[in-house]
Amino acid sequence: MVPEKHRGLTRNDMDSFSYSSRAEHTTFLFYCNSRWLSKGNVLSRVFEFRQELYSYLNGEGYNNSEIFVDSDFVIKLAHLCNIFEKLNSLNISLQGKEIHILQLYDKIVIKKINLWKRKLTEENGKTTCFPLLKYFLGKNDLELPMSLKTIFLEHLTDHETHFMKYFPEEMKQYY
Secondary structure (H helix, E strand, C coil): CCCCCHHHHHHHHHHHHHHHCCCCCCCCCCCCCCCHHHHHHHHHHHHHCHHHHHHHHHHCCCHHHHHHHCHHHHHHHHHHHHHHHHHHHHHHHCCCCCCCHHHHHHHCCHHHHHHHHHHHHHCCCCCCCCHHHHHHHHHCCCCCCHHHHHHHHHHHHHHHHHHHHHCCHHHHHHC
């Protein structure tokens, strides 16, 4: 008698659980290695499935299932989903025939990152630039904690520094 693989069993359990809970998506893939472009989609799917994941993992006795109901974690997850969605959109807009790097300077998110940082600091933590984050905060009647605002600002500054390496201000003069 060949023992049934545990992975297949839990996947079937998760599929039937998501079907019975009437989730929009009925399959959650257990695959760890994906391209960065797809990682945003995986994060978005985890955000959508967070309640189902919590219920399933809690039912299976996993100690870390509580993370899916921790508001700080879910706020960070929503922020990452929004950032990846914006990076995916940027990536798609940079592709195509006869596209020259100098023509694309305005599409680069350096200006947008500065706008996002300004909204988070000057406008008392406004999250209008991050729709999923805004949705979660509004739905749960939460404010963006100062500690997370600081983390998000550091994250955005890191992105800005990264993009500045590839698209320095001096490039603007050639446009």
